[in-house]
Amino acid sequence: MDLSKLRQFQLTPTTDIKPFQCGDADLNEFLFEDAKHFQKELMAITYLLEYMEKNQTVAYFSLLADKIIFNPDEKGVWNKLNRNIPNSKRRRSYPAVKIGRLAVNEFYSGEGIGTFILDNIKYAFANVKRLGCRFITVDALSTAVTFYEKNGFRFFTEQDKYDETRLMFFDLKTFLS
Numbered sequence: 001m002d003l004s005k006l007r008q009f010q011l012t013p014t015t016d017i018k019p020f021q022c023g024d025a026d027l028n029e030f031l032f033e034d035a036k037h038f039q040k041e042l043m044a045i046t047y048l049l050e051y052m053e054k055n056q057t058v059a060y061f062s063l064l065a066d067k068i069i070f071n072p073d074e075k076g077v078w079n080k081l082n083r084n085i086p087n088s089k090r091r092r093s094y095p096a097v098k099i100g101r102l103a104v105n106e107f108y109s110g111e112g113i114g115t116f117i118l119d120n121i122k123y124a125f126a127n128v129k130r131l132g133c134r135f136i137t138v139d140a141l142s143t144a145v146t147f148y149e150k151n152g153f154r155f156f157t158e159q160d161k162y163d164e165t166r167l168m169f170f171d172l173k174t175f176l177s
């Protein structure tokens with residue numbers, strides 16, 4: 001896949017969403033049934049990637065504001081996370097952007113598109129300079145945890161180890177340096 005041929009744009013109320021299918025029915029449904037409603041209510045903004053030569057949606061992702069909050073049961077993780085933050089700036093919560101949804105058309109999986117999207121989100125929010133945003137968060141489907149780990153995301157707690165989704169985070173400061 002030639003990534004330079006991908007066009008990324010924000011969903012609008014009139015966007016004609018081109019065919020898309022990934023391995024997860026909820027994620028397929030969200031794109032066609034819910035994404036515009038979430039956007040109208042300012043609950044999540046969705047971005048689409050299309051391959052210019054094909055009548056297909058290659059991937060999509062949705063973003064919303066979030067924060068990560070100190071969990072007294074996970075002092076170890078919090079201490080590690082705080083190590084990169086100067087003493088005077090340490091808080092009990094930090095601003096974040098959440099990846100509410102991320103899915104790649106199954107026809108193109110394993111071609112680096114998911115990583116390309118994460119790199120773009122990292123770049124955009126590490127350099128946004130319009131609001132403070134220190135972390136990316138995601139409730140990763142258990143089937144996608146390895147993908148996020150390979151892209152530098154870490155677990156926030158061990159308590160969700162056997163759940164359908166796991167809370168993971170990425171420190172944007174590490175992307176800057």
Ligand SMILES: CC(C)(COP(=O)(O)OP(=O)(O)OC[C@H]1O[C@@H](n2cnc3c(N)ncnc32)[C@H](O)[C@@H]1OP(=O)(O)O)[C@@H](O)C(=O)NCCC(=O)NCCS
Binds near residue numbers: 103111115148150
């Ligand atoms: C998970 C998903 C977004 C990954 O996108 P992708 O474009 O296929 O991922 P990439 O090609 O960038 O893969 C990057 C690395 O992660 C690995 N990887 C990707 N998906 C994986 C998975 N489901 N399980 C294990 N490893 C995975 C790749 O093998 C690759 O490893 P490598 O660098 O050692 O070669 C995509 O497969 C998808 O949409 N799946 C269905 C929906 C989903 O699970 N979304 C996540 C919701 S939280």
